[in-house]
Amino acid sequence: MENKLLVTDLDGTFVKDSRQVASKDKKLFISLKGKLHLGIATGRSVKEIDFIEEQIGFKINNKIGFNGGLIVMEGQKIFEKFIETPILRELLYYIQENQLVYDALDGKNRIGTYQSGNQGRIWNVPLVKPEDMIAEIAPLRIYKINVRPEAGRCTSTLLDLQNKFPQLSICKSGPERIEITPADITKGQAIERIKQIQPLEVITVGDSENDISMFELADTSFCLRHAASEVRNTADHVIDDFYEIAQYL
Template identity: 25%
Template sequence: MKYKLIASDLDETLLNDDKHVGLKTLQAIAAARQLGVHFVPVTGRGFTLIRRTLTELNVKDAAQEYVISFNGAAITENKDERILTKKLMDFQTINILFQIGVKNQAVMHIYTLTDIYVYNMDKDEKEYLDKMGFSYCDFSQPSIMFLKDQPLIKILYKDKERANLDDLYSQIPASILEKTAVTYSSNRYMEFNQAGVNKGQGLLKLSQFLNIKPAEIIAIGDSANDLSMIRMSGLGVAVQNAATEIKDNANYVTSNDYNHNAVAEVIKKFILINN
């Protein structure tokens, strides 16, 4: 099979612990691009929050290069960060989720299309976000009325203890869960998007736009929010450090983890070796 598109998650997949792309991976991606293969970052982050990575990949502000962000809720062309598709959440839904978080003193992120607002920031989260080079606005007032007229696209709860996230989940009304898609990432986040949003659907939309068949796609990931794109792609890949559920659904599991150029391993084995 000749693959035409590589879709890769970022954190704990493409990026190492220093939140950079390894040299071997950069070289492999560049070689794949020379063969006409698209390399598409697919992330839960907003597209404005991965500019540093796009610069490393040498595709920042590049035409006909794309990003799937917010877990599939938005697709952008890198040139001028042109939005091709987006699926927003309504303010009422986000506000109900926010108030549940406030009641439980949770750390939360609220995302507009271009900005991130962090409520109840703690030291651990500040260190994590600063390490990734994020720009964000932190606030402490228990209200998001100042965001009522903004284009809201995602909200998440942060807690490293899954039991605490599960407790938060148990407090969400069924009427709200029906309107949202819930995913987990980075062993610290429970994320909420509009119902029907996932990385697989986002990748399918982009592949249709590019006239690429699912069988011609390689998808690489590590966490639960990567499962949908791994299942829909011709070659679903789990990096060595991936969750068991991801490995069980993958066609291939890398020998290397995200700190040791796992994505380069995939490109060399399935793209470059055939050329």
């Protein structure tokens, strides 16, 4: 096996339609098994990576969930970090006061007011609507919260959240989605933690703002063409589909 680690994002990248891995992408990924160390880095839970493993037919060596809030190597948890309870409580009050659609992730469920209009995008993780968000969510160990402002309000909400909660990592991962994790939790930081255990040359593939930290530390990085220009500009190569990385490897 080469001394290289390929890490891919899921939604919009390896699972371009957020439902199923395309046949050409799946074929390439399967062909790399045993040749490279393989990893997945996602804002979703590690539990949802299991959904992708079912599609490709084998287990992934390195799993990064919640943008780096949970890391599993060879089936062993090597790192996890939750939003601290006092900060979590403040954040929940902010969400409540601003009437934002949200979902909080504890690794088992999506807890909140978010309801997907496309059930195919929900992978192995139930949507649970709490009756009392503060009372029910604040005591939990929450890895990440997604906030989903309506169209046109995302950037202003992002800036306000970043201003009010400097102790958290907050980024936009779509035109109507903001992802919130503990401080110093990024996909890039997660890959650094893996490299401390197993030094490897890193190749990364992604399409969103939360992938920029991966691009910045990678030896080679690929960005999907549909990404925003500020994301594309941080990658070494721009591709239309995941399987196109084959010509560069």
